[in-house]
Amino acid sequence: MIGIYLSGTGNTKYCVTKLVKLIDASADVVPLEDEFIIDKIKRNETVILGYPTQFSNAPYMVRDFIQMHASLWKGRKMICVATMGAFSGDGSGCAARLLKKYGAEILSGVHIKMPDSVCDSKLLKRQMEENKKIIEKADRKIYEAAKRIKQGDYLKEGLTIFSHIAGLFGQRLWFYKKTAGYTDQLKINEDCTGCGMCAEICPMKNIIMEKGKPHPGDQCTMCYRCICNCPKQAITLLGSKVIEQYKFENYINLTKM
Ligand SMILES: Cc1cc2nc3c(=O)[nH]c(=O)nc-3n(C[C@H](O)[C@H](O)[C@H](O)COP(=O)(O)O)c2cc1C
Ligand code: SF4
Ligand code: SF4
Secondary structure (H helix, E strand, C coil): CEEEECCCCCHHHHHHHHHHHHHCCCCEEEECCCCCHHHHHHCCCEEEEEEECECCECCHHHHHHHHHCHHHCCCCEEEEEEEECCCCCCHHHHHHHHHHHCCCEEEEEEEEECCCCCCCCCCCCCCHHHHHHHHHHHHHHHHHHHHHHHHCCCCECCCCHHHHHHHHHHHHHHHHHHHCCCECCCEECCCCCCCCHHHHHCCCCCEEEECCEEEECCCECCCCHHHHHCCCCCEECCCCCCCCCCCHHHHCCCCCC
16 A cells, blocks of 8 residues: 655645554555655555645646556556545545546545645634644544545545535536646745745745746646745735645644644
8 A cells, every 4th residue: 555645735644644554554655746656656556645625626736647647547446535624525536536537446535624724815714723623533534534444444425426516516616717727826925035945845846946036837736835834925826915824734743643
């Protein structure tokens, strides 16, 4: 077994790592941007794939990765894990359907509610205490999912026709344009000091440093990693001002991991 994931602000990394390690402590867990990921996947029959839900869809980088490596999935047993701030409908189903098209066997879909990562919108902002409770509940969910996977009694969250309809009409249809491809809408303001951190951490290598200034390209997958980590809060995407930078690491000392 191997765990692979896209995680902008750490939620999905945490969930997939914990789930995989509960099932098989010796299994690898790697991000999609790992340079040897294809070889690593090839060595494993069962793959747990995790990602953050974006407008009830899988991030474009995840769908692109699946499509670019279409031959990789034939016969592989997949468990799709979608993390989300509130609602996804068929978050796990979005990748599962693609993987199935390329010959994968879908064992399970798991939905895990986590704190919201969109730090330049007020919409789903919660107090620290509330987020802490959400993470504790997520922990219990991960234990349950691991137990069931080990027993071969798989959760099917996000995989049914009802969840497909909920995801489609709940959000995806109305916001489809937002996740139809990569975006060029990342904005960097004059507070930027040119430290280069955003360019270093972007999983898409979408930000290039030139003459000490960051230049965002048109390959942003909206993961919010650079936006939540910029020391000057100079980066925005969906909103126009950073309200509160979210990083899962900030919760590590607050919750019993
Ligand atoms: C661009 C964007 C769109 C999002 N859309 C949704 C959504 O439709 N529903 C939802 O419940 N959460 C949504 N979220 C919240 C994330 O799915 C959630 O916080 C996730 O756990 C973040 O995972 P990460 O820390 O691994 O990146 C969205 C986040 C981003 C960045
Ligand atoms: S991380 Fe922020 S301050 Fe540093 S280069 Fe990027 S935008 Fe500028
Ligand atoms: S530019 Fe920022 S938000 Fe976009 S993919 Fe890179 S790190 Fe994520």
